[in-house]
Amino acid sequence: MAGRYLRAKRSQGGVALISLISFIGITLAVAVLIIVMSVMNGFRAELLGRILGFNGHVYVTGGVLDGPGRDPMIGRIRALPGVTQAAPIIEAQAMALGQGQISGAIVRGIRPDDLRAIKLVSGNIVHGSMQGFGEGEFGGDLILVGDRLAQSLGIQAGDPLTLISPTGGATAFGATPQRKTYTVAGTFSVGMSEYDQTFIYMPLEQAQLFFGRDTGVDFVEIKLADPDKATVMKADVAKVAGPAALVTDWTQKNASYWGALQVERNVMRLILMLLVGIAAMNIISGLIMLVKNKGRDIAILRTMGAGQGSILRIFFMAGAAVGVLGTAAGLLIGVLFCLYIDPIQGFVEWVTGTQVFSSDVYFLSRVPAKVDWGEVGVITAWSLAMAFLATLAPAWQASRLDPVDALRYE
Numbered sequence: 178m179a180g181r182y183l184r185a186k187r188s189q190g191g192v193a194l195i196s197l198i199s200f201i202g203i204t205l206a207v208a209v210l211i212i213v214m215s216v217m218n219g220f221r222a223e224l225l226g227r228i229l230g231f232n233g234h235v236y237v238t239g240g241v242l243d244g245p246g247r248d249p250m251i252g253r254i255r256a257l258p259g260v261t262q263a264a265p266i267i268e269a270q271a272m273a274l275g276q277g278q279i280s281g282a283i284v285r286g287i288r289p290d291d292l293r294a295i296k297l298v299s300g301n302i303v304h305g306s307m308q309g310f311g312e313g314e315f316g317g318d319l320i321l322v323g324d325r326l327a328q329s330l331g332i333q334a335g336d337p338l339t340l341i342s343p344t345g346g347a348t349a350f351g352a353t354p355q356r357k358t359y360t361v362a363g364t365f366s367v368g369m370s371e372y373d374q375t376f377i378y379m380p381l382e383q384a385q386l387f388f389g390r391d392t393g394v395d396f397v398e399i400k401l402a403d404p405d406k407a408t409v410m411k412a413d414v415a416k417v418a419g420p421a422a423l424v425t426d427w428t429q430k431n432a433s434y435w436g437a438l439q440v441e442r443n444v445m446r447l448i449l450m451l452l453v454g455i456a457a458m459n460i461i462s463g464l465i466m467l468v469k470n471k472g473r474d475i476a477i478l479r480t481m482g483a484g485q486g487s488i489l490r491i492f493f494m495a496g497a498a499v500g501v502l503g504t505a506a507g508l509l510i511g512v513l514f515c516l517y518i519d520p521i522q523g524f525v526e527w528v529t530g531t532q533v534f535s536s537d538v539y540f541l542s543r544v545p546a547k548v549d550w551g552e553v554g555v556i557t558a559w560s561l562a563m564a565f566l567a568t569l570a571p572a573w574q575a576s577r578l579d580p581v582d583a584l585r586y587e
Contacts, residue, residue, distance in 0.1 A: 499564065
């Protein structure tokens with residue numbers, strides 16, 4: 178009976194048309210909510226994956242880095258469960274002079290074995306190789322340069338590159354800038370223009386000499402098997418490092434970025450869930466018109482012995498069917514769109530003849546989408562709840578209709 182009411186004729190008030198509009202609205206709202214949240218999850222996973230693959234997860238600084246106890250401390254940290262790497266690092270700014278071009282750069286001094294363990298860098302060398310990196314006196318003169326930085330400087334693997342450090346060796350007249358020409362062993366691309374445009378890798382001993390650090394380092398960079406456990410691992414690392422160590426994690430170092438991601442994600446979810454609720458409210462108008470058109474039928478059913486609960490269930494099922502079908506269609510469209518987002522992006526770029534997702538602007542070359550099935554379940558439950566809630570008021574009104582008043586003007 179609920180299905181027959183939904184298929185009402187146009188002469189009976191266009192209930193079928195309103196039901197169709199409600200169905201389309203819920204479908205689009207649910208699909209858009211799933212797509213947007215999946216794309217935001219994909220962005221978060223891709224960006225954090227690259228950021229945490231390029232940088233460390235826990236950092237140790239302080240007086241513990243000076244003196245002979247540094248290397249034993251690093252060994253103890255490496256022995257902790259969940260720690261995959263602990264590397265002493267020097268990081269400083271320098272000016273890079275290429276073929277008539279100049280650019281600022283961040284130079285990282287690192288041991289060759291530790292650099293090879295960073296697969297995001299060593300596994301993404303575009304030109305040249307790491308052969309010979311770290312070999313020779315004070316680590317040799319070979320360096321690795323970000324691919325975009327190399328392009329902007331007009332250099333490639335095998336070319337010379339001059340670096341100027343504002344903090345060179347100490348003299349009787351104070352610190353003087355240090356200038357030295359290195360050979361580019363290779364260029365790397367990690368897929369984020371911010372890193373590819375900025376960073377240069379240099380052997381640790383050479384960086385100590387070039388930046389006047391003597392035998393010191395700036396920090397110890399620790400990587401974990403699970404970056405999300407960085408806040409928990411801080412206590413274990415601090416206990417092993419000793420009271421002179423200052424231990425921080427990646428959530429503190431990228432606090433503003435991490436906070437912005439969380440706020441944006443929560444606000445976007447709230448806005449789109451409100452849109453789902455608004456789309457579900459269209460069910461009310463359709464059911465109110467249906468109840469008005471079927472007043473005579475309700476009265477006859479009541480006089481034949483149908484109770485208020487039966488009338489309530491009929492109209493509740495009529496409205497809930499629109500919500501359930503719309504939610505199911507939106508779920509199917511949203512999930513399929515996310516699963517096949519790469520072919521869809523390629524088709525749009527082929528049709529328009531333009532690159533709709535530029536890596537120069539978005540740091541990534543493709544639209545990422547990661548379906549969180551727990552979140553999809555929440556979206557589905559929310560849509561169904563809104564549809565059921567919108568159905569209750571008109572259905573309750575139909576069940577309270579007095580048969581005498583309904584037949585009085587028939």
